[in-house]
Amino acid sequence: ENVLTQSPGTLSLSPGDRATLSCRASQSVINNYLAWYQQRPGQAPRLLIYSTSSRAADIPDRFSGRGSGTDFTLTISRLEPEDFAVYYCQQYGGSPFTFGPGTRVDIK
């Protein structure tokens, strides 16, 4: 199975800061089928990015994704108060689908 590792585990930032989250795969992600999700406390996850860099419907353009192969990045250009949450990467190019352990973005 393709194991995903996310770093850092926690990111402490202020509103308006830029956030850069990393996701590394143990094997190359087939077709770069890599997604990012946001999960706020008590809520279901929400799809932000699919196919490495495509924003899902209604996702603001301050969220962007890039990468290929085994190294991927989610960037939030300017943090809004509602962006403080946990972020998960997921690969869906191979079976089983796998998720990373998550990065928590905290208010500094």
Added chain:
Amino acid sequence: EVQLVESGGGLIQPGGSLRLSCAASGFNFRNYWMNWVRQAPGKGLVWVSRIGDDGSGAVYADSVKGRFTVSRDNAKNTLYLQMNHLRADDTGVYYCTKGQYFASGSFNSWGQGTLVTVSS
């Protein structure tokens, strides 16, 4: 509007069985592969199972293979997860998810989840 509503969770003793349901609406259910994803308390997301649009092609995570069975009733727009021989590490919130298109593994719709607690 797409809606996925899970039900059937609860407290169950180790070794017991539960059947989860997911009622789908707002999209053509029979045209989509569907998945179950779970989340242990305070932990991350784990994909559990998926099933093809016509009920074929079921796939499972190794941790549940042989114990869980996914199925669907396209006439009732409902997805199921039969869970047998439950263990403490099966505890968590179980989400029903829909992909962006046909067999997509990127999940753009999630239910609110149903909590399964396996404990004596």
